[in-house]
Amino acid sequence: MFRDAALVAGRDLRIELRSRVVLWQVLPFSVLALLLFAFAFGPSQARLVQSAPGLFWLALLFSTVLFAQRSRALEGSPATREAARLLGLDPAGVFLGKTVALFLELVVLEVLLVVGLLLLFHVVVVSWLVLIAACLLAALGLASASVLYGALSGEARIRSTLLPVLLLPILAPVLIAGVRSFQAAIKDGAGLSGRWLGVLAVFSVVYTGLGIALYGPLEEN
Amino acid sequence: MVSAISLQSAVAVAGRFPVLAGVDLNLEEGTVCAVLGANGAGKTSLLRLLAGLTALERGAGTVLGADLTKNTSGLRANVGLMGHGVGLYEELLPRENLAFMIKAARLDPSGIPEALDRVGIRGRIAATPVGQLSAGQQRRVVLASLVARRPRLWLLDEPHASLDAQARDLVGSVLEEAAAGGATVVATSHEPDIVIPLADVVVTMAGGVVTERYAGGRMGLSDVS
Structure with a gap:
């Protein structure tokens, strides 16, 4: 499983580095979103600082939808996905590989x-x-969650509109826990952050586990 | 001889539509089989069933010893499919595409340069991302992937489409090498003049069933049950 994961992660990252779609389209979108949020809240320093955690996580979540679309698009045409199915890759390894590649891209965005x-x-x-x-x-x-719901959202002709509808609601716990953790990081409330970091950890473990278990059946269907 | 493909009254559906309506087909290992038929006859569906990509809805079938009514994931690693779509990653170079496939199949990647050279993918073409190659060159890359993987069952959906005369000859010689190496080959085509001389067995399909079976021209063989 881990061997297949490394192979798939390397493939996805190589394609991204060569296509530069993330570099020239997705990352600029994310920075622009943050910039526009700042404009919307005006020049008040206190208001900007107060709203910063929420705006950071909103920008991250909206950008995640683009990353999720892109990650799914890397799987290629139906013919490419079928060709990959004939290689005997472990579906759990494919899921983990795609998750690792997307994780690294999201860390750069963060x-x-x-x-x-x-x-x-x-x-x-x-x-x-x-x-x-x-x-x-x-x-x-x-x-x-993005890789799992990318597989759930099906073919490209409906994915661009379906994926945000599927993905954004289930990311609400990340938004809430992320904002609370950031508030703790900014206001020296490290002692209060444990519970919210725990929520983020549980979310990660649950969706990684679900992905390992369900990615194969989703791809088959 | 060992049976490579055995289908009895095989039925497969797409949605509610039966794309295969009771196919009977038996092929021994090392056989080259040409499948002819009009559009919609069920040729591509037959290849997908044999690859384990389409479920066997009714009837019975084994491919390379794998029961098609059960989990076919083990079968797939022994199957190479050249379909209508090329199934390559457009941003990657031919060598990188093959490296991914070969490593995924847990095979030795040292034969990749030789496989690409065998199908004429060399020099500037080899250094060009697949998405920027012509349709014919992309199909050559797919052919190279089969040469490098050496699957036990080759499934080729109109392998001569989009190819020039030289590449068509290349397909013929590659298929001959595969069969000589013990692989079983099933190739669909709309061009009987090209595939019948390459085949041991020719079957004709219509309406999702095999309607006719006769000997092809390969090595002068003539049997057919």
């Missing part, structure tokens, strides 16, 4: 968004440990 928060919103992070833990746990949960 770094960009955090830099944006520091520069645009003048946020001062008190507990970097909480912030980093929240980002990593959320990236894993978002990646696993």
Whole structure:
């Protein structure tokens, strides 16, 4: 399973590096979203700092939908997916490989968004440990859920509209727990963050487990 | 001889429509079989059933010893399919596409350069992402993947489509090598003049069933049950 996961992750990352779709389209969209949020809230420093955690996670969630679409598109045409099915890859390994590739891309996005928060919103992070833990746990949960729901959303002709409808509601726990964790990281409330980091961890474990179990049957059907 | 394919009254459906309506077909290992028939006759559906990609709804069938009524995931690794779509990753180079397939199938990747060279993918073409190659060159890459993988069962859906005369000859010689190596080959076609000389057995399909079976021209064989 892990051998297949490494193979699939390498394939996805190689395609992304070569196509540069994420670099020139998805990442700029995410930064633009953060920038527009900042414009919408006006120049008030206090309001920007107060709203920063929510805006960060909204920008991350909306961007995740694009990442999820892109991750699914990497599987190629129906003919390419059928050809891959004939290779005897372990479906759980394929799921894990795609999740790892998407996780790494989301971590890059999170770094960009955090830099944006520091520069645009003048946020001062008190507990970097909480912030980093929240980002990593959320990236894993978002990646696993995105790959799973990408497989669930079917063919390309309906995926672009169906995937956001399927994915965004189930990402609500990440939004809530992420915002609370960020508030703790900014306001020196590290002691209060444990429960919300736990929510992110449980979300990640549940969707990674579901993906390992269900990705194969979803692909077959 | 060992049976490679055995179908008895095989029925497969797409939605509610029976795409195979009771196919009977027996082929021994190492046989080259040409499948002829009009559009919608069930040729592609037959290949998908044999690959384990379409479920056997009724009847009985074994392919390479695998029961089609059970889990066919073990069968698939022994099958190479060249379908209408090329099934390659457009952003990757031919060599990278083959490397992914070969490693996924847990085979030795050292034969990839030789396989690409065998089908004429070399030089500038080999250094071009697959999505920028012509349709014929893409099909050559797919052919190279089969040469490198050496599956026990080759399923080719109109393998001569989009190919020039030189490439058509290449397909013929590659199929001959595969069969000589013990692989079973099933190739559909709309061009009987090209495939019948390559085949041991020719079957004609219509309405999702095999309607006729006769000897092909390969090596002068003439039996047919």
